Amino acid sequence: MDMTDLARLQEEFKSQLAEVSGPQALENLRVAYLGRKGKLAHLFSEMGTLSREERPKFGELLNQLKRFIERAVSEKEGSVGGVDSDFSYEDPTLPGVPPRLGRLHPITQTIREIGDIFTRLGFEIVDGREIETEFYNFTALNIPLDHPSRDAFDTFYTEQGHLLRSQTSTVQIRVMEKRKPPVRIIAPGKVYRPDEVDASHSFMFHQIEGLMVDDRTTFSDLKGVIHLFLRKLFGNHIEMRFKPHFFPFTEPSVDVDISWGRGWLEILGAGQVHPAVFEAVGYDPKKVQGFAFGLGVERIAMLKYGIKDIRLFFENDLRFLEQF
């Protein structure tokens, strides 16, 4: 090994470099000469076999050759591109980009929270359908075709005569048709109404229906269950009051208000299941008794979190959703 070997190696490198036409070939050439097991590394490792006098001179020339090759490779990279040019400036010590964590929508959270309370009271959570027939949305619920209360609900029909349900009470019928009493279910889901959208109205919102039927399920049971539920959800200091109301599918019917001491707010409708409803599903109204209720989920979430505008739930604005 001597100086002429280095000169030959340099010529060899130059001619090989001239052949290079792509980034991968260039990288291979670089590794062949400058890599940890490359030709230069080999020569450096053999320097120990030289005499003390030769060593510094040889070392200097070897370093020159190394710098020559490095410069030639990086110049060539300018024309063919480097294989690692995409990430060669990557700094592995920089902090990473944290993945965005998703979370449940506040309406979903509210539905689950309410579901948990009723599950502990022995209620089962069931699913219904959003596309319904007039029978389930009206007729079986004791709302005849010419009943005025259809006006507030009548909307969103398909050409085949199906409709988007306007209340989750449809699920009462579907469940009772399939099961014998006792029944204890809640049914959360979307409902649709011909309402103008504003801060407190939306053409789509969520309800939770409740139904309990047994041979003796009285109005006191209704009151007890609702009271327990409201205290679990809002706290023991909550006050509630029942106001007489009318629903075609319950008798007697009530609107339930709650209060923290400053005014009353209506949050759900309820009542004893109407005998006509039991007849529609083939239950004997003389043998069974039950209550039903329906509550608006957005309403409850708005109360619970102090939200003033229902539209916030549906705009998918992360600044809002991230707060829950």
Ligand code: PHE
């Ligand atoms: N379905 C009624 C509504 O949408 C609420 C309700 C359900 C009332 C069950 C009584 C019993 O307003």
